Amino acid sequence: MSDSPGFLDVDQRALDRVQQFLRFNQMSVLVAIACAAVAYVVWVDSWILIAVVVYESALYVVLGWGRRRLTADNLDSVGVWLMIANWCTAVVLTLAAPFTYILGVLQVLAPIIAAGPVLARKGLVRTVLGGVVVASGVTAIGFAFSDSEISQAIPHEIVIGGVALMSVPVAIGAFDANERQAAALRRALRDNALIRDSRSRLVRAADDERRRLERNLHDGAQQQLVAVAMELRLLKSSSGMAESIDPLVGELEDALENLRELADGIYPPLLRSRGLGEALAAAGRRSPLAVAVDAAVPRQTEEVEAAIYFCCLEALQNATKHAGPGATVQIAITAADGRLRGYVADDGPGFATAHLEGLVADPTSVAGEGLRNMVDRIGAVGGDVRISGDDGARIEFTIPASPLEPADR
Amino acid sequence: MIVADDVLLMRQGVVRVLEAIAGVEVVAECDDAEQLLAAVAEQDPDVVLTDIAMPPSHTDEGIRAAIALRAERPDLGVVVLSQYAEPDYVLALFEGGSDHLGYLLKERIGDPDELARAVDAVADGGSVVDPKIVEILVSARSSSSAAVDRLTPRETEVLSVMAEGLNNGAIAERLVLSERAVAKHINAIFSKLDLGADEESHRRVKAVLTWLSQ
Numbered sequence: 001m002s003d004s005p006g007f008l009d010v011d012q013r014a015l016d017r018v019q020q021f022l023r024f025n026q027m028s029v030l031v032a033i034a035c036a037a038v039a040y041v042v043w044v045d046s047w048i049l050i051a052v053v054v055y056e057s058a059l060y061v062v063l064g065w066g067r068r069r070l071t072a073d074n075l076d077s078v079g080v081w082l083m084i085a086n087w088c089t090a091v092v093l094t095l096a097a098p099f100t101y102i103l104g105v106l107q108v109l110a111p112i113i114a115a116g117p118v119l120a121r122k123g124l125v126r127t128v129l130g131g132v133v134v135a136s137g138v139t140a141i142g143f144a145f146s147d148s149e150i151s152q153a154i155p156h157e158i159v160i161g162g163v164a165l166m167s168v169p170v171a172i173g174a175f176d177a178n179e180r181q182a183a184a185l186r187r188a189l190r191d192n193a194l195i196r197d198s199r200s201r202l203v204r205a206a207d208d209e210r211r212r213l214e215r216n217l218h219d220g221a222q223q224q225l226v227a228v229a230m231e232l233r234l235l236k237s238s239s240g241m242a243e244s245i246d247p248l249v250g251e252l253e254d255a256l257e258n259l260r261e262l263a264d265g266i267y268p269p270l271l272r273s274r275g276l277g278e279a280l281a282a283a284g285r286r287s288p289l290a291v292a293v294d295a296a297v298p299r300q301t302e303e304v305e306a307a308i309y310f311c312c313l314e315a316l317q318n319a320t321k322h323a324g325p326g327a328t329v330q331i332a333i334t335a336a337d338g339r340l341r342g343y344v345a346d347d348g349p350g351f352a353t354a355h356l357e358g359l360v361a362d363p364t365s366v367a368g369e370g371l372r373n374m375v376d377r378i379g380a381v382g383g384d385v386r387i388s389g390d391d392g393a394r395i396e397f398t399i400p401a402s403p404l405e406p407a408d409r
Numbered sequence: 410m411i412v413a414d415d416v417l418l419m420r421q422g423v424v425r426v427l428e429a430i431a432g433v434e435v436v437a438e439c440d441d442a443e444q445l446l447a448a449v450a451e452q453d454p455d456v457v458l459t460d461i462a463m464p465p466s467h468t469d470e471g472i473r474a475a476i477a478l479r480a481e482r483p484d485l486g487v488v489v490l491s492q493y494a495e496p497d498y499v500l501a502l503f504e505g506g507s508d509h510l511g512y513l514l515k516e517r518i519g520d521p522d523e524l525a526r527a528v529d530a531v532a533d534g535g536s537v538v539d540p541k542i543v544e545i546l547v548s549a550r551s552s553s554s555a556a557v558d559r560l561t562p563r564e565t566e567v568l569s570v571m572a573e574g575l576n577n578g579a580i581a582e583r584l585v586l587s588e589r590a591v592a593k594h595i596n597a598i599f600s601k602l603d604l605g606a607d608e609e610s611h612r613r614v615k616a617v618l619t620w621l622s623q
Contacts, residue, residue: 219467222492223416226515230422233519234429249519256516260494269493273468278497285549285622371418 015070021115022067025086028110029060032103039100048097059089068307083127086111087134094141101142105163108135108169116174117181124178139163162313200303201381207306210267217263225256271309275299279309280331287316288344289323295333299404305398308333310341311374315344315395318370323348323393335401340383343396351389358386374389411448413439413471414460414490423518424488425460430525440464445500448483449478456532461491461498472502475510483509486531496546496622499538507615511537511574536574536614543572546621559601561598567594572617577592 023238028241033056035302040049066082090104094107109111112131115124117180142158229252236245263269271279277295299305312331317331374395375385410433416458420438427433435446441463449457457478461471475487488511495595499512511531517539518524527537547569551558560568570580576596581588597605604616 083533149586192511215467219462223419223515226492226519227416227418227422229516230519231427234422234425237429237521245618252517260492264493269468270461270495270497273466274497276500278501282495282497285545340551 012118017117017119019067019070021111021119022063022070022082024115025111026060026063026067029063029086029089029106031110033060035103036100046097048288052093052097055089055093059085063272080123083111083130087130088229090138091141094138095145098142098145100206101138101146104138104142105135109167110139112167112170112174116177117186119178121178121182122233128167128171128174130139132164132171135161135167142168143189185273187237196379196382199376200382203307203380204303205287205375207267207303210306211272211302214263214267214269216260217266218269222256222259222263224250225259229254229256259406268308268309271305272302276305276308276333279305279310280333283309283313283316284329284331287320288325289320290314290315291331292326292328295331297333297335300340301402301404304340304381304399305404306378307383308340311377311385311395311397312342312344314370314374315393319344319348319393320347327392335403338401340399340401343394343398345392345394347392350392353387353389356387358390410435410441410457410458411445411452411454411457413442413445413448413463413474415440415463416460418517419432419460424526426518426521427458427528429521430528433525433528442470446476446477449482454485456486456488456528458488458490461489461493461502461538469498469501469567472498475502476505479505479509482533485509486534487511488513488531488537490518491525492598494539494541494545496542496618498544499618500622503536503615503618507536507618508534509536512539512542513537514539514541530574535576538573538618540569540573543569543618543621546572546618550621550623560598564598564601567591568598568617571595571598572614572621574614 045104090107093105094101281293284293327348329346360371378385378397386396388394436452439445459471463470486509532572581591
């Protein structure tokens with residue numbers, strides 16, 4: 001779901017819930033099979049009990065099949081059909097062997113208790129209502145067709161009412177668990193959104209500061225130094241102090257060179273003025289490795305461009321450190337379907353992927369800091385990073401695109 | 410000649426250096442690209458010297474102004490002064506053709522001779538590229554491809570100087586060679602790099618830069 005990238009996948013959670021629900025359902029079917037088998041061995045040598053065992057075993061298989069077939073898309077329909085199959089079985093078995101009605105009631109009610117924290121609220125209301133009706137019906141069948149003394153003596157309405165009443169605490173328990181689960185999910189989603197917002201605020205503030213620093217260095221300090229160098233040279237031609245001025249000018253030029261490299265590293269002016277493609281190509285040119293850059297994507301907002309640029313730069317620096325001197329690096333970014341997808345891949349020896357993931361997960365690891373930076377930066381603009389080291393090191397990312405209108409520049 | 414730079418200190422310095430050069434008269438000074446375009450329309454100068462980063466966005470206003478001016482007045486020479494040692498800015502500047510255009514780093518302007526050479530070159534229709542930019546391109550090209558390795562050290566030298574915009578005579582003078590030797594080296598370079606050998610000296614600058622940046 002798009003409002004919770006990275007942290008929690010709501011679809012996956014719902015899927016897990018229904019799977020869990022079906023597992024409980026299968027367990028209650030197993031209990032029914034066991035009861036019928038024990039009854040057959042200990043008390044009644046009847047073909048009906050054998051039929052019960054066969055039927056319930058078939059249901060067990062069907063539930064298992066449905067559980068495996070479940071996906072996020074067919075979740076509702078498959079879940080409902082399996083639940084209905086479960087109820088039908090309880091009714092059919094009670095019709096065949098009225099004295100087993102209590103197994104049927106168990107088979108209908110037990111999944112409801114289990115379903116409480118699992119189902120969405122609307123589904124739970126339907127399940128509880130359906131369950132109460134079916135359980136009462138099963139009891140009614142059991143009593144109507146049973147000829148024991150007790151069942152003749154007690155009015156059927158009272159027993160059916162009793163079963164229906166028995167459903168009340170079951171329903172209350174189920175709804176309570178359901179509400180707590182839903183509240184926990186809501187809290188998790190809200191915290192998730194808060195964390196994401198504060199992370200992107202932090203990254204944005206840091207980037208703004210970088211840009212400010214870069215501009216101060218390029219347009220302030222650097223220009224002043226250039227002006228001083230210029231004055232010194234003018235002084236040189238008019239004062240005849242060439243020997244003492246020349247070394248000063250030389251030193252100033254070295255200082256300018258250092259200053260420019262510093263400012264470029266803080267926030268590359270090319271990124272701001274000409275975008276990702278050229279800024280990454282320039283970074284590739286500065287790298288001692290052979291770097292092929294293919295990043296002809298439309299201009300994006302400053303946050304997205306900075307996130308991608310610094311992520312790629314980090315990956316490039318890693319390649320420089322670890323891929324070996326003869327390695328080549330590929331940087332590619334494409335834009336399609338409202339997303340930017342890209343990767344930085346080298347043909348060096350690579351890493352154990354699990355080792356890299358461990359570095360990212362361990363907040364105290366210094367070696368993982370660069371990788372965590374990438375994950376943080378891309379995450380702050382709503383994207384995901386995948387790291388793999390199996391065939392050379394490869395960093396992949398996808399980010400929701402936020403293209404600039406030409407007028408924004 | 411017109412000078413545009415939003416930093417007063419820089420602009421005044423540039424004007425003083427320019428006025429020390431014989432035959433240069435500064436007719437207008439501007440704070441931004443808009444003023445520059447207006448002043449050019451009014452004064453009809455031979456050469457414009459403009460800062461690259463000016464208001465409002467402080468990025469590549471100078472380049473965009475140069476391209477606009479060049480489209481309007483093919484004979485006007487424009488030198489862009491930049492604090493950014495990035496070859497991509499030069500390639501952007503030369504996108505529509507490199508004649509009458511120059512890209513110099515700001516630290517170069519303290520040297521009146523170098524500035525005079527650049528101003529003369531763009532006025533005559535030539536191109537000027539800062540040696541630092543050429544150095545970055547050549548070293549990047551050497552690390553990423555074997556093509557540069559096929560050149561002899563002397564040829565690499567000639568290639569670099571050619572990329573700076575020097576004509577054969579100036580190359581010969583700089584490298585202390587005869588003009589014939591320079592022409593021979595250039596032929597060898599163009600055939601090794603698969604470039605058209607009959608390019609005029611100001612057009613070959615763009616061809617060489619483009620090849621270097623690939």
